[in-house]
Amino acid sequence: MHTIAIVAEKGGVGKTTLALTLAVAAVQAGRKVAVFDLDPQATAAQWTDRREAEFPWVVATPATRLDAAFANAREQGVDFIVIDTPPHAGTDAVEAARRADLVLVPVEPHLYTLETLPKLGNLLKLAGDTPALFVVSKAAIQGKEAQDAGAFIKEQGFEVCPVILHLRAAHRHAGNIGQTAQEFEPKGKAAEESLQLYMYTLKLLTRGGPRHAQAKPAHARA
Numbered sequence: 691m692h693t694i695a696i697v698a699e700k701g702g703v704g705k706t707t708l709a710l711t712l713a714v715a716a717v718q719a720g721r722k723v724a725v726f727d728l729d730p731q732a733t734a735a736q737w738t739d740r741r742e743a744e745f746p747w748v749v750a751t752p753a754t755r756l757d758a759a760f761a762n763a764r765e766q767g768v769d770f771i772v773i774d775t776p777p778h779a780g781t782d783a784v785e786a787a788r789r790a791d792l793v794l795v796p797v798e799p800h801l802y803t804l805e806t807l808p809k810l811g812n813l814l815k816l817a818g819d820t821p822a823l824f825v826v827s828k829a830a831i832q833g834k835e836a837q838d839a840g841a842f843i844k845e846q847g848f849e850v851c852p853v854i855l856h857l858r859a860a861h862r863h864a865g866n867i868g869q870t871a872q873e874f875e876p877k878g879k880a881a882e883e884s885l886q887l888y889m890y891t892l893k894l895l896t897r898g899g900p901r902h903a904q905a906k907p908a909h910a911r912a
Contacts (some may be wrong), residue, residue, distance in 0.1 A: 693771040695790035699806035699887040701777035704827035713746040714870040715888035728785040729776040741868030787817035791910040796827035799839030853887045
């Protein structure tokens with residue numbers, strides 16, 4: 691069983707979109723997938739209420755019930771789990787990261803988000819240095835802000851995903867009807883990026899994942 695935790699300090703950075711995108715990509719690849727929604731806003735759980743397809747299963751659960759959620763998933767033959775955590779680097783996010791094989795951290799390419807890197811680094815340490823990958827998310831389609839943000843994140847000692855998730859309307863339209871971009875527009879750019887991200891993530895899971903280095907003080911310039 692593979693487990694991925696999605697954590698972020700700020701809300702609105704594309705955390706739940708990333709979680710559901712990976713979950714659906716895994717379903718399309720033949721995996722039996724569950725999403726554990728730890729966020730009190732229950733965005734992922736509300737998404738599945740609008741959804742016609744059975745999988746992925748989305749389970750709204752507090753972090754204190756993760757043991758039971760994992761046990762039930764194993765009984766049901768689930769072999770791929772995505773944990774969607776609340777925003778802000780709190781105890782729920784630490785608990786999710788501790789249980790994960792890989793942590794994905796969506797980061798918008800602007801100053802307010804980049805300034806949260808030190809706190810995210812501390813969270814990863816508290817979680818026992820689970821392998822972590824930072825994903826530049828909701829990036830403008832034109833310009834080089836995504837590349838600049840990726841370079842800055844690397845300067846702080848973190849691993850950056852080479853796949854960028856751009857700000858594309860397909861993600862928003864898909865969420866409105868309980869889908870993800872690769873279902874809503876299978877041949878679109880958002881679907882292509884989603885598949886690339888899943889394949890890269892799977893590659894890391896099978897080789898053990900990256901390890902983040904000692905975080906440096908962040909003086910964001912982007």
